[in-house]
Amino acid sequence: MASLTVLYDSECGLCRRAHEWLAQQPKLIELVFVPCASAEARKLFPELNHEWTKADLTVIDNLGAVYFGPKGWLMVLWALTRYREWSYRLATPELLPTTKRVVSAISQNRYQISRAVS
């Protein structure tokens, strides 16, 4: 795997801040950020359901494997030098249900969280 394309919601403050933070982190795998459902995203992935990507973070590797929602978040962590170990830890069968619940809760409330922190 050479790179991961991250389809993020450019209209949410929290996501933009996460994007800035990610840009500064040392990486094991290149991360490419593309706003979700944008013309660029549609061009890159012609067969993808783009309405779907608005609902939660979507990460696609250079071979076309799609990781949606919590899986996408885990893949982003996995790409970071300092957090790869955490991605394995959070993906263990014991922790995965909690990871999914927490990540989904953050995603679904991202506009409220953005408003609260700004």
Place this chain on the structure above:
Amino acid sequence: MTIEITTYLIYLATSIALTIWVARTLHKNGRVFLVDVFHGNEALADSVNHLLVVGFYLINFGYVSMALKLGYDIADAKEGIEALSVKVGMVLIVLGVMHFFNLFVFSRMRRRKAVHDGRPPIAPDSFTAVKQEV
């Protein structure tokens, strides 16, 4: 030979024998871990293994030597054996702690290696076509 000297000599002989036994066990069984950590580079693994064992010997012999002095008089063989059992028991505990510390170091090294040639933590949801940039 007084009873104190006999106790000291038995203490030294037992502690040294135990240390050598544990160090050899580590040396023999730790090698396969290290070869794995260093991607089959046996020369490097052997070298690190040897250095670890040297450190192990230094700490243990250092402890054995510092803990030699009894600090009180022994009247008979019974007290000698009692003093000996406390001393040797402490050496065994120190060896045990060192042994687990060594195992911890080995497993840490292995985990770190696993992190760097790792696969993705999770399977993808689906696959989609990717438009190749021309």
